[in-house]
Amino acid sequence: MTAYALAHLRKAPVHAEVLTYLERIDATLAPFAGRFIVHGGAIDVLEGDWPGDVIVIEFPDLQQARSWYQSSDYQEIKPLRTRHLTGEVILVDGVESGHDSSQMAAAIRRATDR
Template identity: 55%
Template sequence: MTAYAIAHLRPADGPVHDEVLSYIERIQATMEPYGGRFLVHGAEVEVVEGEWPGALVLVAFPGVEEIRAWYASPAYQEILPLRTRHFDGDVVIVPGVGPEYDAPATAAAMRAARDRAAA
C-alpha cells in the first residue's frame, strides 16, 4: 500500500542557504533506491482553513517500511543536517488508503467504538 512522507517546513528568514540547495540537489538520489518520488515539492499552498506558514513536501513510497528504510539510510542521514540547520519543521509518515476505502464505514466503526466506550 502506498505510503507518504509529509513535511511541513518553515525556513529561516533570509535568502536560501547553499546547504539547503545542496540538500535539494541530492535528496532525490537518496529516495530512488526505496521507490520514493515527489508528489509535491516547492509548490505554493492555498490555505482555505487555518494557517500554514512555510512549505509542504509530499513524497510517495511503495510502503511505510520503504520510508523508514530511506529515512534511516546512511545516504539520507548524511544530507539531513543540510536541511535541519536552516528549516524548522514537522515530518510524518502516513500509510495511504486503497481503492476499497469507505469513509462512511470508517465513521460507523468510529461511532460504534465511541458508543461502546461510553456504555
C-alpha cells in the first residue's frame, strides 16, 4: 500500500544549509522509490491555523518510507534542515484502491456497539 512522509515546516529565513539540504534530498529518495508530490506549494487554509509549508513524499509502502528516513544518506543531511526549520514529520499509510469511508464508519460502529 502506498505510504507518505508528511511534514509541516514553519517558515524561517532562507539559510545556506537548508539550500544544501534541498540540493541533496532527491538523491536520498531515489533508492527507496520516493518522490515529492507536494513541496511547499500555495496553501489555502480553510479551517484553523497553518503557519508554514506542507511537504508530501510518496513511497511504494511504509517500509520503504521508514527505510528512507532511517537511511544513512538521509540522516547525514537531516541536520541541515532541523537546525533551521521547526515542524512535524510523520509517516502514514495511504488507503487501498476503492477505499469507502462509509464502510469504514460501519466497521467502527460495529466495533463500538459491542
